[in-house]
Amino acid sequence: MDDIKLYAKSERDIDSLIHTTRLYSNDIGMSFGLEKCSRMVTKRGKVVRTEGIELPEGNIADIEDSYKYLGIPQANGNHEEAARKAATTKYLQRVRQVLRSQLNGKNKIRAINTYALPVIRYPAGVIGWPKEEIEATDIKTRKLLTMHGGFHPKSSTLRLYAKRKEGGRGLVSVSTTVQDETRNIHEYITKMAPTDSVLSEYLRQQKPKKEEEGEEPSWKDRLLHGMYHRQIAEVADIQKSYQWLDKAGLKDSTEALIMAAQEQALSTRSIEAGVYHTKQDPRCRLCKDAPETIQHITAGCKMLAGKAYMERHNKVAGIVYRNICAEYGLEVPRSKWETPPRxxxxxxxxxLWDFQIQTDKMVVANQPDIVVVDKQKKTAVVIDVAVPNDSNIRKKEHEKLEKYQGLREELERMWRVKVTVVPVVIGALGAVTPKLGEWLQQIPGTTSEISVQKSAVLGTAKILCRTLKLPGLW
Structure with missing residues (x-):
């Protein structure tokens, strides 16, 4: 420890302590950094100016105004406000620096937690921090995120601070940081008080704090914000449905857009008419047939089915196709925009890509997305991809299996191979069924769940931006 603070009852005693400290420092090979040393003498609460103290190495002058000890401003008075202001300013400066960077959404949040928040964490618990200032700093953080496109203004703030594995963004709030540090220091003082009279006296003088009753609210319980989670709870693998937040490496603006869609925070015509009570016609601006909800735009509008939905579908199927080609040493399409050969x-x-198969017996469904025939193993895999509404993924998976049973029987009879039907179903907003991993393992090559999930989510983000014509960032 090379930062030492000495206390004494009189000017003579403090000078004696300084000389003693200098002797010990010299014995262990350390010396005073005089430019960083200073002395303060007070009498009856007022600072007394002196000429300092002369040492062989030079003079230790009096403190002019205040000094920093372990980075916190101190003097003969309360400098907590200055310390809080300096820490908050530095914190917000670092948040802006992170948000202007080219990091992806997950790494921006991680950088705020590990690069900006320590500025607050260091003095937290040592100095008092009013609740109003803490809340104001958290609000400023969310405003900065919104200004840089990383947080929708009507999204759930509770979800912003939830862990990514639980469907949140993983941001640590200033409020949580200050509470954690204060609690940790208090626990340490309580533990050491029996052996330290100063800490024991400190505890004796502290007023008992009221314990907060009840658990913290969850975004999943909110009427609108939690609707998506409740809809997919029974049909999807919740953990895997949110894994795109942790593994996809999307931009923060894309993360914010998809989460706002899940939370019903985007201003669709149905929301404007039903929630904001405007005179807006709630019907879809494109097809005019159904209420314009997020579910309708992402997977239910007939005007988007021909091109937008097909483009998203082909991107997901294209990932599977390229992995199969790589497995068998076939030519892989050069870009994801290139349509594969039949x-x-x-x-x-x-x-076979989107190939209509002729069979002896008439089969209604004879044009699956991909058919793979392994000539050596005498096997075939019929693959069909779908990106439906998230609440329908289990139903759609079952429909795909039933749809191609007739084709499977005909191919086994005609081609004399063992045929497997594999549905690849991803919800428009990222929900996946518990069996998706098993289905993908039955496809030749290596296709990960996150790759097809990411492709579906990006396709949906593109559809939302085009359809809703979001102004500026939102």
Whole structure:
């Protein structure tokens, strides 16, 4: 420890302590940094000016106004307000610096937690921090996020501070930081008080704090913000449905847009008419047939089905197709925008893309997205992709299996191979069924859940931006 603070009852005693400290420092090979040393003498609460103290190395002058000890301003008075102001200013400066960077959404939040918040964490618990200032700083943080497109103004603030694995953004609030540090210091003082008279006296003088009753509210319980979570709770694998937040590496603006859509925070015509009680026609601006809800825009509008939904569908199917081609050594499409050829083949396998298969017996569903025939193993895999509303993923998965049973039987009879039907179903806002991983493992090559989930989410973000014509950032 090289930062030492000495206390004494008189000017003579403090000078003696300084000389003693200097002798010990010299014995262990340390010396005073005189430019950082200072002395303050007070009598009856008022600072007395002196000429300082002369040492062989030089003079230790009196404190002019205040000094910093371990980074916190101190003097003969209360400088907590100055310390709070300096810490808050530095914190917000670092938040702006992070938000202007090119980091993805997850890493921006992580940078705020590990680069900006320590500025608040360091003095927290040592100096008093009024609740109003803490809340104001959290509000300023959210405003900065909104200004940089990283948080929708009507999104759930509770979800912003929830863990990513639980469907949140993972931001740590200033309020939580101050509370944690204050509690940790208090626990330490309580533990050490029996062996330290100063800490014991401090505890004796402290007023007992009222314990907060009840658990913290959850965004999942909110009427609008939690609607999506309640809808997918029974049909989806919740943990995997939110894994795109942790693994996809999306921009913060894309994360904010998808989460705002899940929380019904985007201003669709149905929301404007039903929630904000405007005179807006609640019907869809494109098809005019159904209420314009997020679910309708992302997977239910007939005007978007021909191009927008098909483009999103083909992006997801394209990921599966490219992985299959790589597995069998076939030519992989050069870009994700390139439409794959109807048939590619080598001595190991044949792959059909959106190919209408002729069968002896009439089959209604004979044009799956992808068919893979392994010539060596004498097997075939029929793959069909769907991106429905998130609450319908389990139902759609079952429909795909039933739909191609007739084709499966015909192919087994005609081609004399073992045929497997594999549905790849991803919710428009990222929900996945518990069996998605098992289905993907039955497809040749290596296709991860997060890759197809990310593709579906990005496709939905594009549809929302185009349809709602969001002004500026929102």
């Amino acid at each position: 048939v590619v083949e080598n001595d190991r396998a044949k792959i």
